[in-house]
Amino acid sequence: MRSEGKIRHIGVSNVTPEQLAVARTITDIATAQNRLNLTNGNWHNMLAVSPVTLPIPGTATPAHLEDNLAAAALQLEQGEIHAITAAASRATQRAIQAT
Secondary structure: OOOOOOOOOOEEEOOOHHHHHHHHHHOOOOEEEOOOOOOOOOHHHHHHHOOOOOOOOOOOOHHHHHHHHHHHOOOOOHHHHHHHHHHHHHHHHHHHHHO
């Protein structure tokens, strides 16, 4: 998805140090949050999976606000949603196996 220009960064939240270590073996992780934080443009997937999710992205700069607003307009296809969900599931399974 990075090579297609659909995402720039990957972040994780609510992970243990061990899970973060596993995630880093899979891909570069730009940020890790201990609270649910769906910024960086990836929160649209959560809306697509669960319509009752209401993300409130943090905004530090006007450019960050523009990125967040642009993310709201993303229309992910079912295959993309499935790929994101499957990747998260695989990472979780690896983290569980590593503990």
